Every structure is written in structure tokens, then in C-alpha cells.
Amino acid sequence: MNGYYYILSSLPSLSADVPAPFDSDSFLLKIAGFVPDRDYECIRRILKDEPTDCGVVREYLRKKDSIDKLLLNKREKSLCGKNVRYFGAVEADAESIALAEKAFADDNPLNAEKSILKLYWNCAEKIACMHCFDFTSLCVYAIKLKILSRLGNFDRKRGADEFDRILSPLRISDIG
Numbered sequence: 001m002n003g004y005y006y007i008l009s010s011l012p013s014l015s016a017d018v019p020a021p022f023d024s025d026s027f028l029l030k031i032a033g034f035v036p037d038r039d040y041e042c043i044r045r046i047l048k049d050e051p052t053d054c055g056v057v058r059e060y061l062r063k064k065d066s067i068d069k070l071l072l073n074k075r076e077k078s079l080c081g082k083n084v085r086y087f088g089a090v091e092a093d094a095e096s097i098a099l100a101e102k103a104f105a106d107d108n109p110l111n112a113e114k115s116i117l118k119l120y121w122n123c124a125e126k127i128a129c130m131h132c133f134d135f136t137s138l139c140v141y142a143i144k145l146k147i148l149s150r151l152g153n154f155d156r157k158r159g160a161d162e163f164d165r166i167l168s169p170l171r172i173s174d175i176g
Helices: 002-010 024-029 037-047 055-080 094-105 110-126 135-152 155-165
Strands: none
Touching: 002 024, 002 094, 002 135, 002 155, 024 110, 024 135, 037 135, 055 094, 094 110, 110 135
């Protein structure tokens, strides 16, 4: 428990609107030796997108899955004109539904993706709301770090460079 208190109190706060203060590997180095090996391995698996049987991750994935189903049902309704519910019933609160509708309605894919990541962030926040200085708090910190890493990938210059790299082999004569 003391390790959790020390490490969590020494970590910078995370905000969905501010870039991550460090990457996943740096975070793993920071917590090494302060948490039990079993907990460290769970955190490592979270950050490396490896399967884990951690209850916190199961709860987060259940909430995230509900958001994904909500978005799929919205897409289904827009494409089919009715709500067929191929993706099952959705458990979501009013705030999540409103954010999902905003993301779905956005014509800008980047803004829509950011809205979806904000939904995922909110899922993590709800899990952590009653936890301080414990394993759940550390897991949620890792989940938020992953979300911030994804948000950090949205860079206009890098995107334009990648777009040019992909299309540069094509000639206009090949298209027309």
C-alpha cells in the first residue's frame, strides 16, 4: 500500500487536454519496485495491449464496449434507417449518449475520434472516482496514459507527411 501512495502522489496529474508527461516505458520504469510484481505485470500488459485478467481492465473494457456498441447502433440506424440492434443493447448514461451522438454527427473524422477518446477517458474516470492511492488508481492512470498516447498521434504535419508518402508513388495519369 505504501508503494502505491508514494508512486501515485509523485506522478503528475493527467488531463485529456494536455499531452502525456511521459511515455509508457518511462511510466513502467517509474513504478518498478514500488508495486508488487503481479500488479506491475498487469500494468505492463495494459500499456502493451496484452490480454490481462485484471478486474479493473475488465470493468473498463465493459464500459468501453458499451460505448462502441452505442456508436455501432447509431451507425446502423443511419445506414438502415432503423435501429435493428445487431450489436445488442447498450448500457450508457445520458452524458455518454450525448457525447456519442456528438462524435457520430461530426463531419470531421479527427474531431469525432477525439470525442470518442473523451468518452473512453470518462469511462476510466468513473472507475477511479472512489479510489485513491491503490491498484485501481494505478491501472486507471495507465489506461489514461494510453488514451493520451493515442491523442498524441494526431499531429497535422505528421499526418500530411504520411499522406504525401502514401500518395507520392501514384501519378495523376494513373488515376485518370
